[in-house]
Amino acid sequence: MTRVDLAHLVAVRTRHPEAVAEAAARRRRRPLLGDGGRLMIVAADHPGRGALGVGDRPLAMANRLDLLERVCLALSRPGVDGVLATADVLDDLLLLGALEGKVVMGSMNRGGLAGAAFELDDRFTGHRAQDLARSGFDAGKLLLRIDYDDPGSLATLHAAARTVDEMAAHRLPVFVEPFLCRRHGGRVANDLSAPAVSTAIAIASGLAGTSAYTWLKVPVTENPDDMDRALAASTLPAVLLGGDTGDDQDATYEKWRGALRLPTVQGLVAGRSLLYPRDGDVAAAVDTAVGLL
Template identity: 80%
Template sequence: MTPIRIADLTTVRSRHPEAVAEAAARRERRPLLGDRGRLMIIAADHTARGALGVAGRSLAMANRADLLERLCLALSRPGVDGVLATADILDDLLLLGALENKVVMGSMNRGGLHGASFEMDDRFTGPRAHDLVRRGFDAGKLLLRIDYDDPGSLTTLESAARAVDEMAACRLPVFVEPFLSRRVAGAVRNDLGAEAVTTSLAIASGLGATSAYTWLKVPVTDDAADMTRVMEASTLPAVLLGGDVGNDPGRQEAAYERWRAALRLPTVRGLVVGRALLYPPDGDVAAAVDTAVGLL
């Protein structure tokens, strides 16, 4: 990984803040889908929700230079189409020149902070549809966690529907990541059972006045054999999400096999994966990314 000098980025930010907008304006763009019709996106939007942990290390993602080095390496690998991140990380990557000819997806709602009492009231604190258009970005992503016992989920559901409308009006794809969630000992847990994932996809597919620009960002169920039935819930194009595989190489290999099987399904168009590739158990980011690209 090429070392990142934080001091250089901070100097540009402090002396020439307009450089971020200038880099965005001259960035070479590309279609969302290339010739192969598949997407390989690296996700890096966890930190703005206060979720900094990986593999039991609570602050693993807190070192920005280290995170940027991993991202730049991942984005440089053949077959990687782009990145999903919050504005601060995208600004850093723009200044580093790492987003040329890449799909850039802005993470739109990060208000439901990890561990907060208001976690399910997930306000839209990131870029809005018109912000993505203004910056020349290519898509947006929103998280939709629904807890039937938490009234804050209704606020999130309504604001998500309006965001879908705004993105459609701008003709920008929006990737909706839905979960049925519940609190266990005070912590929010996502239900990855087949029935829960199927229900969440059905709810997400119906958001807004049109689904023409909506994609689904879908977890692989606990039992991968259930994915065929789960993905029959919608005709919307979908990508698979990753997650934290911890320090166990066996879990990493199991994740690859689940992705390989699910990628054969007719509505699945690719992968949007972050921690499993940026922080693999063996530390080899390039090899992890190349393996994931090979699955496509």
């Protein structure tokens, strides 16, 4: 694992907070899509809404030093284009020099805390479009979960539309991650059936006054053979989201492999499955995912 000097990081944050903006200003940037025309992004924004668990480990992502070391290792692997994270994580990575020549994607709405009664009133408590533009970051991501029985979904839907408008005004790509969902026993569960994924994609594609800068971040349907039918709902470019692979990581890789062949799919954004693989080998998990592209 790549080692991070925690004492030095804290010392810089304590004595020279301006170092974050300075590192952002001098960061070497790159186009969203590289020469290969595919996108491989590591996601590390889960802690920002209190989602710390991976598999049967409820606090797997609670150790920030461990998380940073895993992300730095993932970013160092060939074929990894960049990272998706909240401001605190991205600030750390800037200070560590880990974002040079990488795509930096800010996580925008983290107010829908995991397990909260207000989870689906998912406020935009993370990056704003103006924050991403000021820092010279390359894209934003928003989560759009819709429960037809929960009035909070309407507030999130409205806020998401206005955020897409704001990102377009800055000519910044925004990755919309849409789900139809429902509460079961007090917990929010995403519907991954083909009709639900297709409907969510259609709703997300129609947000705001323009879709010119909108990308989709979509799950593989529960039946992978239905993925082409679900993605037929939009012409917007899409990336697959990773999620937790559970016990059968190889089966998850095969689902990704099939979906990555579809014409609108441009890449993969995966987090827990690569940063916390069952066998603990982050480099091997990342390399396998890169190989699927």
